Amino acid sequence: MKYSNFFLPTLKDAPSEAEIVSHKLMIRSGMIKQSSAGIYSWLPLGLMVLKNIEKIVREEQNKVGAIELLMPTIQSSDLWVKSGRYDDYGKEMLRITDRSGREMLYGPTNEELITDIFQSHVNSHKDLPKNLYHIQWKFRDEVRPRFGVMRGREFLMKDNYSFDINEEEAKKSYDKMFKAYIKTFIRMGLTPISLRAETGPIGGSLSHEFQILAKTGESTLFYDKKLETLNPENIDPNELQSYYAAVDDQHNENNCPIPKENLKISKGIEVGHIFYFGTKYSEKLKAYVQDKNGNNIPVHMGSYGIGVSRLVGAIIEAYHDDKGIKWPTSVAPFKVAIINLMPDDQDCATKSLEYYNYFMKNKTDVILDDRVCSIGKKLSDNELIGIPFQIIIGKRDLKEGLIEFRNRQKNINKKIKVDEVINFTNKNLEL
């Protein structure tokens, strides 16, 4: 992509209502534009990051055998009346009446709809287990939408629903998701901390939330330091679930079960939540299957959510400095930025194009900053949008056969020889 052809409306200042750093940076870097309270348009740069996050989430779900489908955003109230949640959800649910007077709603979650799909098509234990998911926009009319995409009214969520014959099998499905979640967040460069949680309006008896560490996070977490150094290839959900972890209002210094030297205290942001709720919805919505003995029994269910759009903000909270965003390579909108400081100079333009064409040919996500604007604006815009690897081409350096290479994540600035740029960048991309 050439910057001059792209749509990247960066801003010098953030609007005053943006309270937290990710909200400010997302607006300043032209990733989102507020449409109304808690509802945003995703501009091209923001959409690229959202898609990268979605891709990692999808890949990790598919790896563990979850099957993707797509349910609508608008649902009929009928199933919610049957489950008993139509009244319970209160004002958080956006209710709509269609032209025939039917009561509809913008889905805040999908337990009812998926249970209905399941019960229409599955009636034997032989078809279990099943784990179905979608990645779809949700709407919750939050009392106080704030912090940009972190607590929106409209937000993108990945939600799975598992169906099993009994509690023991359902716990296996739960643990599979637990493991997939840890791997998903680690792939995004994050440190996930799993905590036992309340089940709230979703219901059920077992629940964990996943928080990621960020200095600017809203919650204070107290946890066993072992949770910070997980090996994604070797996750034992039962072991992890036995480690101590609590949010501040659950933690009590006097009866903390682990020694002080093993206890870590950090700030976190909730990015995922999983639930086992047994037969709560299957009984009400008649999702029964025939077991081995020919008896009709309600299936045991769980649901599993990841805040896909919230993750965009959460990653920025975890990775930024006073100049802007520092994207982890796995989610970065572009991996490499080629910044031509002197687009009017023939040598600079030729060299920039040479590198650009190389990365384009090799299918590396690359942006060429070919704008005719001040050097200061060019460098600060690129720092703001946070592309991990920046190749900076200036007239004076080029005359000496040198190029400036920046690693935004690691704050490395280095002059390297013109002929070594491609190899050096490729090596950094592999790390």
Ligand code: 5CA
């Ligand atoms: N049905 C269950 C699991 S699929 C459910 O809805 N769980 S939840 O309410 O905990 O939401 C799942 C995840 O969605 C949360 O962990 C959070 O990351 C994200 N999320 C929830 N509310 C919002 C919101 N208002 N804005 C952005 N993300 C949100």
